[in-house]
Amino acid sequence: MTLSHGTGPGHRGKGGMDSSPERLFDDSGAPAVPRPAAGDKCQGLSSGGGSTYERLLERYGGFFEELGYGCLASFKHLIEQVEVTIDTATSNDVNLFAKLHVLKSARASVEVFTEYYSRFLPPTVVNNLRADLTFLLERAEEVVLTFG
Numbered sequence: 001m002t003l004s005h006g007t008g009p010g011h012r013g014k015g016g017m018d019s020s021p022e023r024l025f026d027d028s029g030a031p032a033v034p035r036p037a038a039g040d041k042c043q044g045l046s047s048g049g050g051s052t053y054e055r056l057l058e059r060y061g062g063f064f065e066e067l068g069y070g071c072l073a074s075f076k077h078l079i080e081q082v083e084v085t086i087d088t089a090t091s092n093d094v095n096l097f098a099k100l101h102v103l104k105s106a107r108a109s110v111e112v113f114t115e116y117y118s119r120f121l122p123p124t125v126v127n128n129l130r131a132d133l134t135f136l137l138e139r140a141e142e143v144v145l146t147f148g
Contacts (some may be wrong), residue, residue, distance in 0.1 A: 052136065053079050060129050067120055078113050082106055082133055089140040099144045107137055 056079050064075040085106035089099045114130040 053083055056129075056132065059132075060125065063121055063125050064117075067117075071117075074113070078109060078133075081109055082136060086136060086140045089144050096144065096148055100141075103137055103141050103144065107134065110134060110137070 057076065061072060061075065064071040085102045088094055088102050091099075110130060110133045114126050118126045
């Protein structure tokens with residue numbers, strides 16, 4: 001990934017972090033993640049409205065946008081790859097070997113992606129993203145192994 005001068009992961013500009021309520025990291029570098037309002041139930045990826053893509057983008061997109069140029073696009077590409085993998089794995093037109101191969105490839109992509117961004121994002125964000133994507137791929141693998 002080529003980054004132009006003054007942008008990229010970890011770049012905060014001249015004045016450091018702004019004081020807007022939407023910021024993702026506080027001055028110490030810890031994540032400033034908004035807490036759910038009292039009475040709200042945390043919804044999993046497989047429940048609630050919207051597509052998985054939209055839920056993942058809503059949950060994690062701000063972190064990658066904060067990192068700078070190209071990071072959000074890379075994140076969107078990963079989500080799309082996982083969605084295509086799940087579609088392929090649950091398709092009746094694809095043989096079992098190909099389904100297992102695309103699932104293995106997607107898992108490897110998730111590992112490489114999260115390993116790279118673990119240098120720039122808080123561990124909880126990276127670990128939760130890895131867990132969410134792995135959960136989706138594991139469910140797809142269960143479907144493949146159960147129904148072929």
